[in-house]
Amino acid sequence: MKIPISTKPNTTISNKTAGWSNFKPKFLHEKCTACGICPRVCPEGIIYQTAKTNSAGKKYFDYDSDYCKGCGLCAIECPFEAIKMEKEEK
Ligand code: SF4
Numbered sequence: 001m002k003i004p005i006s007t008k009p010n011t012t013i014s015n016k017t018a019g020w021s022n023f024k025p026k027f028l029h030e031k032c033t034a035c036g037i038c039p040r041v042c043p044e045g046i047i048y049q050t051a052k053t054n055s056a057g058k059k060y061f062d063y064d065s066d067y068c069k070g071c072g073l074c075a076i077e078c079p080f081e082a083i084k085m086e087k088e089e090k
């Protein structure tokens with residue numbers, strides 16, 4: 001008997017994996033110093049530097065919400081409190 005508990009390998013892009021999480025990070029762009037720590041700690045590799053700048057002239061970071069697991073590591077590790085976790089309304 002086959003139990004369909006997993007998808008095929010290499011399907012990450014086609015399988016959006018954020019659905020089960022109740023929490024999502026909010027990136028506070030004005031506080032971002034572009035230090036580059038958050039993408040190093042994200043287990044999903046979905047944090048990236050944007051081409052947009054805040055009022056301090058820093059190219060701030062953001063993330064792809066389609067694949068965020070809501071683990072909160074980015075918010076914990078940001079030394080400038082530029083990421084906060086928020087409960088999602090569903
Ligand atoms: S860790 Fe914080 S300050 Fe550093 S790039 Fe990420 S959001 Fe910006």
Ligand code: SF4
Nearest residue numbers: 042068069071072074
């Ligand atoms: S909450 Fe976790 S999965 Fe989502 S962006 Fe932050 S570190 Fe990555």
